[in-house]
Amino acid sequence: MLIFYLILIISISAYDNNTIRIYIHEELPLNTLIYSSISLTNNLQWLPSSYLFQTYFYLNENQSLYTTNQIINREEFCEKKLCYCSECLINLNFLQTFSLYNISIRTIQIIIKDINDHSPTFKKSFLQLPIAENLPIDYEIPLESAIDYDYGLLSIQNYELYPIINNPFVLIKRSKPILKLKKILDREIKSNYLLKLIAYDGGQPSLSGEQNIEIIITDVNDNAPIFDQIIYRKSLPENQLIDSMIFQIHANDYDEGENARLNYSIDYQSNLFYINEKTGEIYLKKSLDYEKQRSYSITIKAHDHGIPQLNNYATLIIDVTDVNDHVPNVLLTEVNGTIMNNYQINLSECISKDIPLLYIYVTDDDSGDNSRISCTLNDTRLSLIILTTNAYSLQISGLPLFDYELEQSVIVHLQCTDFGKPTLSTSIFFHIKIDDCNDNPPDIIFPLQFNQSLLIPYETTKIPFIITQFIIQDRDRFQSNIFSYSFDVSPLLNLSLTNNGTLILCSMPSITGLFIINVTVYDIGNLTNIISIPINIYSIYETLEIKNFNIENTSLILLLIFFIIIFLAAILISICFLITCLLRSNKIKSSRNSIRNSSCDESTNSSNERTGSSQKTTIEVLEDTTNSSNRVYQYDLKQAAAAAVDMKVINTSDIHQRDFGYSEKVERYLTHLNNRVTGIDRDEGVYGSSDISSDHATQQLTLRPSSISSIHSSQQAYQDSLKRFEQLYSFVEHHQKTNLHTTAFSSDSLIV
Missing domain, CATH: 2.60.40.60 (Cadherins)
Structure with a gap:
């Protein structure tokens, strides 16, 4: 070993x-x-x-x-x-x-x-079997089986019967050893046989056990009891009533009289079952338990009253079926594995999700669906996370969370129910004690949030000035009433904030106006609350002056507004009048232009027959550019446009000055000239730089003014200009007479 x-x-x-x-x-x-x-x-x-x-x-x-x-x-x-x-x-x-x-x-x-640690054994080491001498050939005598507590191949595997010679019996190797008669018995020749039955297991080496058997040959009673079946099977629920009949077995004996009267017995004394020896009714003596033992095998023996007594055996197998007769067993353990006996949990209200609070183990002694268990909680804030079969972890499920300020303890009902019919359940109530944590920011009780600015007069306020006194509370129960403060102010202001929450103005600023103070309150857990305090530091005198000014000048302002309204109305009326005049003027001009266009069309047609082209007359007066009074005057005459006259004053020295007296006289003179020219029905030529020739030869007539350096006054300039235009007029008269029938000029102007 x-x-x-x-x-x-x-x-x-x-x-x-x-x-x-x-x-x-x-x-x-x-x-x-x-x-x-x-x-x-x-x-x-x-x-x-x-x-x-x-x-x-x-x-x-x-x-x-x-x-x-x-x-x-x-x-x-x-x-x-x-x-x-x-x-x-x-x-x-x-x-x-x-x-x-x-x-x-x-x-x-x-x-x-398994190991081969048990040898086969028989309940009886010596067995006597009386048998009748008139037993037929091949009659089978069941023998007692050996017992081997090993399992499988190590259990009993073989039986052998000795002696082999001079033995009318042979051994049939089945689940139980059986002696089979092969020769006719004769009591007179031999009245008994001594046999040895040896049982072997399947170990290496094989272990064995033996039983000595004496076969006694008797006379007369030659029929043994015969059962209806060799093996009977019966199913019983585990809650079968005690002393109830569970089965009745029956056997027959073909003998008569006492040889046919049978009695029944249980081969091995059982404390669970008993049998009526006359009727074969089997009764239950004690309750069954499926969880302890699920099947029973009973050997029933039937024997007659003949001499010798004959018997036979049958097997009754009782299968116990499960009944849902066990409630679930619940075991609570802490996270470290300690078994909980008082069913109380301390839980911080700030505990995070998915942290196990305890473990729940559920067992059920039933089987199948009767042992399947489902557990539920009455509080949705908790959840059961399945670890393995019938093992759970109790965790925080999420929202809503536990709040110490609302409740300090919770009774949780855990119910575990199996799936049997009828269902059985176990309820456990465990107590959750909620611990407080710093989860609430400080509440500012006073001052309340300012809707308007706090007015502080600049001249009459005594420094230091207490702006406000903070009153702070914290809803956390175990939060000490110790708070810290910080602030910022815009624009800068000389303030101080004491540890007890007093906000003090230490000195007046250099300027008045609106100041915003943001105060932050901290608890010991660094949770904060913020309040904004607007203050308005103002000057009393500025306020009085503004009020007096407003009272004294109210009438003046009203009067000014009245005049502004009148002025705007006058402007509006003037604009309307001006628009009306412009519309009338445009209408008159359009009528005149239509008349002129008709006359100009006739003149243009006759002129086109002679010249084959429209002409433009331009008179330019060139003066010396050395003086700012020297101007260039251009006179345009368009026959096709009813001899409209345009005059432009051009400052050749880029000095934007206008001699309006001089310009007016020149215009008047040109207008007179235009009236005379427009009376001719043909183009009289162009005044300025032009080519005048009947045979398209180019001739340039240039009349240069004398130097105007000696001109010392505007009167002298006017007289000189008038002389020039008189010369121009004579030239134009002469030009009209001498060139009455000439063709059109190839050039556009003459320089005078």
């Missing part, structure tokens, strides 16, 4: 990051290492669902899993229903905490493999 443990191999397989499957053998030595360093953190705790296995396993300081001095017996686990007999799997659940906000469930699945 020691060698076996030395070569023991523990196989490990990982299903996911949080679940590890380990295969071990039963009956491991003390302090055997099962798994090394389950968690990198040192904060690994057993969950309540695995407390039962702390007897067999423990964690050392390195978070490694070892066996204790308690022997791990697979058969004991199976018998106590700690695991299934077919596959003995146990779950070790641990709470793994990385940080306050990072936890996980770590599961170690251990499958306990």
